[in-house]
Amino acid sequence: MATRDSRSRSGRKADQEFVSEAEEILERMREDYADLDDQRAAGGDVDPDLINRMFRSAHSLKALAGMFGLESIQDLAHHLEDILDGLRLGRVPMDSPCVGLIDEAIHTFANLLESVGNEEALAAFNEPVEDLASRIAASAKAAAESGDELQSLDIDEALLRALTEYEEHRLRENIRRGRHIMLVGSTFEIMSFDEGLSELSDAIRAIGEVLSTLPAPGETPESQIRFSLLVASDLDLMELTAALDFPDADVQSVREGAATADVAPAPSKVEPAPQTPASSEQESLRSISETVRVDIRKLDELMNLVGELVIQRASIGEIAARLISQHESAQVGVELSKIHKSLDRKLKGIQSAVLEVRMVPMRQVFDKVSRVVRALRRDLQKDVRLEVSGADTELDKLIVEELVDPLMHIVRNAIDHGIEAVDERVAAGKDAQGCIEINAFQRGNHVVIAVRDDGKGIDRSALFAKAESLGLVSADTELSDREILNLVFSPGLSTQSEVSETSGRGVGMDVVRENVMALGGAVEVESISGRGTTISMTLPITLAIIQSLIVVVGEHRFAIPINSVHETLLIDTSEIQRSEGREILNLRGDALLLRSLSDEFELGVLRDSEKQFAVIVGVGEQRIGLLVDRLDGQQDTVIKPIQGPVKNVRGFAGATELGDQDAVLVVDISSLVDDTLSRKESA
Amino acid sequence: MSEVTTPSEEVRGWDALARAAANRGDSSESLDEIRQLLSFELAGAPYAVPVERVREIVRMRPVTPVPRMPEEVRGVISLRGEMIELIDLRRRLSLGSIEPDRRTRIIVIKADDDEVVGLLVDAVREVLRVSDEAIQPATGSDTGAVSELCKFRDEFVSMIELDRVLSLDV
Numbered sequence: 001m002a003t004r005d006s007r008s009r010s011g012r013k014a015d016q017e018f019v020s021e022a023e024e025i026l027e028r029m030r031e032d033y034a035d036l037d038d039q040r041a042a043g044g045d046v047d048p049d050l051i052n053r054m055f056r057s058a059h060s061l062k063a064l065a066g067m068f069g070l071e072s073i074q075d076l077a078h079h080l081e082d083i084l085d086g087l088r089l090g091r092v093p094m095d096s097p098c099v100g101l102i103d104e105a106i107h108t109f110a111n112l113l114e115s116v117g118n119e120e121a122l123a124a125f126n127e128p129v130e131d132l133a134s135r136i137a138a139s140a141k142a143a144a145e146s147g148d149e150l151q152s153l154d155i156d157e158a159l160l161r162a163l164t165e166y167e168e169h170r171l172r173e174n175i176r177r178g179r180h181i182m183l184v185g186s187t188f189e190i191m192s193f194d195e196g197l198s199e200l201s202d203a204i205r206a207i208g209e210v211l212s213t214l215p216a217p218g219e220t221p222e223s224q225i226r227f228s229l230l231v232a233s234d235l236d237l238m239e240l241t242a243a244l245d246f247p248d249a250d251v252q253s254v255r256e257g258a259a260t261a262d263v264a265p266a267p268s269k270v271e272p273a274p275q276t277p278a279s280s281e282q283e284s285l286r287s288i289s290e291t292v293r294v295d296i297r298k299l300d301e302l303m304n305l306v307g308e309l310v311i312q313r314a315s316i317g318e319i320a321a322r323l324i325s326q327h328e329s330a331q332v333g334v335e336l337s338k339i340h341k342s343l344d345r346k347l348k349g350i351q352s353a354v355l356e357v358r359m360v361p362m363r364q365v366f367d368k369v370s371r372v373v374r375a376l377r378r379d380l381q382k383d384v385r386l387e388v389s390g391a392d393t394e395l396d397k398l399i400v401e402e403l404v405d406p407l408m409h410i411v412r413n414a415i416d417h418g419i420e421a422v423d424e425r426v427a428a429g430k431d432a433q434g435c436i437e438i439n440a441f442q443r444g445n446h447v448v449i450a451v452r453d454d455g456k457g458i459d460r461s462a463l464f465a466k467a468e469s470l471g472l473v474s475a476d477t478e479l480s481d482r483e484i485l486n487l488v489f490s491p492g493l494s495t496q497s498e499v500s501e502t503s504g505r506g507v508g509m510d511v512v513r514e515n516v517m518a519l520g521g522a523v524e525v526e527s528i529s530g531r532g533t534t535i536s537m538t539l540p541i542t543l544a545i546i547q548s549l550i551v552v553v554g555e556h557r558f559a560i561p562i563n564s565v566h567e568t569l570l571i572d573t574s575e576i577q578r579s580e581g582r583e584i585l586n587l588r589g590d591a592l593l594l595r596s597l598s599d600e601f602e603l604g605v606l607r608d609s610e611k612q613f614a615v616i617v618g619v620g621e622q623r624i625g626l627l628v629d630r631l632d633g634q635q636d637t638v639i640k641p642i643q644g645p646v647k648n649v650r651g652f653a654g655a656t657e658l659g660d661q662d663a664v665l666v667v668d669i670s671s672l673v674d675d676t677l678s679r680k681e682s683a
Numbered sequence: 684m685s686e687v688t689t690p691s692e693e694v695r696g697w698d699a700l701a702r703a704a705a706n707r708g709d710s711s712e713s714l715d716e717i718r719q720l721l722s723f724e725l726a727g728a729p730y731a732v733p734v735e736r737v738r739e740i741v742r743m744r745p746v747t748p749v750p751r752m753p754e755e756v757r758g759v760i761s762l763r764g765e766m767i768e769l770i771d772l773r774r775r776l777s778l779g780s781i782e783p784d785r786r787t788r789i790i791v792i793k794a795d796d797d798e799v800v801g802l803l804v805d806a807v808r809e810v811l812r813v814s815d816e817a818i819q820p821a822t823g824s825d826t827g828a829v830s831e832l833c834k835f836r837d838e839f840v841s842m843i844e845l846d847r848v849l850s851l852d853v
Contacts, residue, residue, distance in 0.1 A: 308764055556748075601750035642749070642759055643798035644768025645851040649751050655759050655766040663747040663761040 208233025
């Protein structure tokens with residue numbers, strides 16, 4: 001399961017983690033800023049939620065940068081947070097020049113993120129960041145100091161002081177929009193005031209905005225309570241009093257609005273008063289915890305626990321069956337069996353819920369790829385466009401993480417070696433602009449990610465010649481087209497960069513294949529000369545709990561992940577044919593290579609019966625048949641890595657516990673299929 | 684200057700052993716560094732590992748052989764769901780292998796990478812508290828698995844060089 005040690009440096013991992021999180025946040029901010037800009041340009045109200053959301057993004061970015069000790073980013077995020085907080089609370093007007101600084105800050109973040117992991121490059125940003133930060137601070141201060149329209153209100157100052165910062169902002173905002181500000185007072189019976197108050201509030205919301213609801217001082221009988229509602233509306237005092245069909249309410253004007261003749265009341269657009277918390281401090285704390293970040297290891301632990309429960313559930317089922325089979329305990333057995341069934345349903349629910357949490361859309365990875373494509377387009381001076389589909393396809397977070405490098409590699413190869421120079425393309429009668437398509441889709445329990453380019457395709461003879469010069473094949477080796485193409489995955493080819501110039505492919509493709517196989521997946525390559533190349537990765541959706549087929553060879557039991565099993569056949573050993581020492585089965589007209597698990601793992605188990613089971617396995621397009629003595633049913637299995645000094649034993653993906661203390665090895669089908677297909681003669 | 688717990692085959696839990704060792708009067712000790720060792724038996728001779736490397740001691744349990752592993756690795760055991768390689772310490776030290784019996788124990792050792800590994804030994808003896816004076820270098824160890832000897836009760840205990848013993852990767 002482990003990827004190559006040399007590649008997993010924890011520092012780089014941490015940086016990557018930060019960058020991917022930060023980029024997500026930044027992407028959201030970009031979108032929000034674009035909306036903000038549109039709304040400002042249209043001259044309309046800016047949606048307060050939008051500002052709140054951007055504020056939260058800046059806050060998250062600040063917290064994230066703090067966690068990873070990236071001070072310059074943290075500092076800049078802090079200043080950005082200041083502007084947005086100012087906008088949110090109305091201290092900074094929407095038309096202030098400092099709004100433009102948000103855009104500049106977003107750009108600066110993007111530049112900073114590209115330099116994460118490179119101390120020198122980051123340090124180079126110190127000065128521009130400080131400069132921007134001080135401009136933000138100055139601008140925000142100037143904006144906040146410009147005039148206080150609240151002084152002009154005909155209202156008790158004690159009441160103004162009681163407003164929360166947010167309420168004050170909404171008040172300013174409404175003054176700026178030229179609305180009428182009024183104070184609606186009403187007295188309610190203490191016993192039923194909440195009903196009455198909410199009726200009044202609803203009535204006002206239909207024609208305006210309730211800015212604040214405050215208990216009002218004044219002389220009231222003991223059984224009554226008086227409230228004042230600070231209200232903003234496009235209707236003036238007379239119109240509002242008339243519209244508000246509320247006999248007990250008295251309305252007084254606090255501030256005359258602008259001329260309202262052509263402004264129709266638009267209740268649906270009016271901001272409802274927020275559920276006002278005791279202070280704005282609390283409000284901002286609360287709004288940030290919209291999502292929870294969870295260490296994937298905690299999810300793993302949870303998953304393991306669920307896995308163990310699932311296994312124990314099976315033994316409850318067995319006990320129930322045993323009880324039922326005995327006459328005197330049959331009744332108890334039936335009851336237990338019912339409970340078992342209900343437990344089963346609930347466990348499945350938990351299991352899929354936990355799995356669900358681990359799933360993330362491919363979009364994150366694709367966004368990164370598109371950035372790489374932009375950068376490469378520049379560096380390599382190639383005209384390429386990227387088309388992405390299936391970005392919503394979901395995969396286990398762990399798999400997505402491990403997928404980034406291989407995918408980048410494939411895309412880079414496609415641009416570097418696949419797509420031709422413009423003049424070459426035009427000469428070949430192709431569109432001058434090259435195209436790379438990435439397509440992700442689900443196929444059964446797997447997700448397929450295919451990268452297709454419309455470049456020159458793989459030059460078979462150059463590839464073969466190179467492989468020959470490296471001693472991987474000899475000149476007289478007869479290889480099928482597929483076998484020739486698969487040479488791109490040979491380790492030797494990848495280590496020499498000049499190979500790629502002649503073969504068109506090959507840099508690091510062995511590493512790609514190794515990484516994908518470590519995840520229990522497969523890589524395949526198709527290429528049409530002159531038309532382009534497609535590289536497809538097939539990956540399991542999750543690594544957490546999987547169904548396994550238990551097979552028996554002699555006294556040994558092995559688990560085979562069910563998503564790699566295509567079918568199982570009971571065959572007579574007389575049906576097995578031989579070719580060059582390899583065993584072959586005629587499977588509906590196709591020759592299927594067979595491999596005995598006993599031979600593969602040198603178990604020394606002799607075939608003692610004429611009947612064998614062939615388990616047809618494969619990932620992607622390749623198939624082989626594994627010969628085993630017996631099948632022992634399907635089980636839910638949690639694959640655990642094997643701990644100890646001997647790492648990465650080829651052929652096994654880990655082990656799983658079946659029943660009490662019984663470890664069963666889980667066969668790594670990818671490597672087994674690979675070994676079997678590449679083996680020239682059987683041992 | 685070495686001390687010994689009450690020799691007892693019946694001490695079950697690792698906790699009991701450790702507590703017994705910890706409760707010994709410290710006041711009488713010299714200022715020398717005191718080491719705690721877990722001693723065990725292989726082919727009738729005493730060996731020891733540092734206590735701080737021991738996570739737990741468990742009885743023999745089903746072992747699943749793993750093809751393609753070096754022969755010193757008996758296979759994989761499941762310890763509360765963890766899958767752990769079991770190293771036959773006799774085979775590792777070229778002492779020949781025996782069938783497990785009722786005294787056989789698995790010492791679960793903490794490796795340096797957060798993982799654990801099982802060591803199969805003939806029997807677990809006791810926890811020793813020894814001062815540095817009692818320890819002397821071992822010479823002529825063929826496998827490099829024993830680097831020091833610790834003398835107590837007129838007997839030499841071979842101290843296992845765990846990092847050497849656990850490097851099996853090929």
